[in-house]
Amino acid sequence: MQPRIEYPARFDADGPDFESSTMNLSIVQAHEDPEDSSVDMTSSDGGNGIVNILIVDDEPRNLTVLETVLDSPRYRVIRAESADQALLALLRHDFAVLILDVQMPGTTGFELAQMIKERKKTSEVPIIFLTAYYNEDQHVIEGYDSGAVDYLLKPINPAILRSKVSVLAELFLKQRQLEDANRALSAEVAERRLVQQQLSELNETLEQRVLDRTEAHKQAEQQIRLLMNEVNHRSKNLLSVVTAIAQQTAASSPREFVKKFSSRVQALAVNHDLLVKSQWRSIDAFELISGQLAHFGDLVGKRILFDGPPIRMSSAAAQSIGMVVHELSTNTVKYGALSGAEGRIEIAWEIDGNRAEPVFSIRWAERDGPPICAPTHRGFGTTVVTKMVEMSLDGQTVLDYSSTGLIWLFACPLKNVLEGLPI
Secondary structure, three states: OOOOEOOOOOOOOOOOOHHHHHHHHHHHHHOOOOOOOOOOOOOOOHHHOOEEEEEEOOOHHHHHHHHHHOOOOOEEEEEEOOHHHHHHHHHHOOOOEEEEEOOOOOOOHHHHHHHHHHOHHHOOOOEEEEEOOOOOHHHHHHHHHOOOOEEEEOOOOHHHHHHHHHHHHHHHHHHHHHHHHHHHHHHHHHHHHHHHHHHHHHHHHHHHHHHHHHHHOOOHHHHHHHHHHHHHHHHHHHHHHHHHHHHHHOOOOOHHHHHHHHHHHHHHHHHHHHHHHOOOOOEEHHHHHHHHHHHHHHHEOOOEEEEOOOOEEOHHHHHHHHHHHHHHHHHHHHOOHHHOOOOEEEEEEEEEOOOOOOEEEEEEEEEOOOOOOOOOOOOHHHHHHHHHHHHHHOOEEEEEEEOOEEEEEEEEEHHHOEOOOOO
């Protein structure tokens, strides 16, 4: 049998009672730091698979029997013959399970359990009640209401008690392992954050050095141009790769998909050239529309008319609206105004500054073309001219398949179109 750990039978001259036990619990709580989990003078050796078990009974012979039943290298059994001794043990040790006798002089097991549950540090410790007298249903219910996880009647079956304690001890060890893992993970996260902070500081230092060196050289502007040209070159190579991938993956698909996809990539390339030309700052709306319609040649200015106030669009707005113009122009050649000899297109944009928040709007209207009707299904082109531009610029679109010709209208807050310029 393992060495017996006992505590003084009394804390004062009058002997233990409920009032003195409550006072002792208050003293314990008053001296504990609610954030400090290291108050215990001797904690459970959970790291080696050994756990503490507290047995509380006013009859020493009963404690001896429990020690015999729970004799195991895995357990460190600690005795207490009163509520005061139990509270002192709880202050000094961590326990995997508490085994309490219900009928004790002064403070009953139910009352002791309630005090234990009121203490933050011990509120989650599982309690098993043992009793030879309180065997009525109301007593059992009272035991569970006091915070017990089990209620056993004497004489107890040693195998059952050992089995229940074994489960609770295993849960205690698993919890300890989880806490250790969480602490290790927290330490690793803290270390990685520190490394990330150091890398961020190093990057800031390197960026400042680059900026200082750029400002110190007379050829800074030329270096920026070279850099932008390099970005342009690499981006075009990337677009070529995307086109090649589309052609390869579309081997079992209609050729029309490859044609449409390649055409859209080319539209992005036009926008990209305009952005590089403006050093990725902004693009004039007139220049953007002209670039997307340049392949119509002489039709621009005759059958294709567009006009609007001067406005420089952000790169994001240029990409989205440029793709819309490309899709609409591709569609009009096949089915719309430019599929015949008389049709024409009018493109106009404007800024409404009379609202609380200025609004930018752009309109594509087709005239004198063949009769059209709404498509029976929505393809990718429809998504480009509606949902994609709406999501990109937080605006709204209207797509009207009028008998006189297709009409597309888009409106959004002006600030979403500008490149960080004051309104």
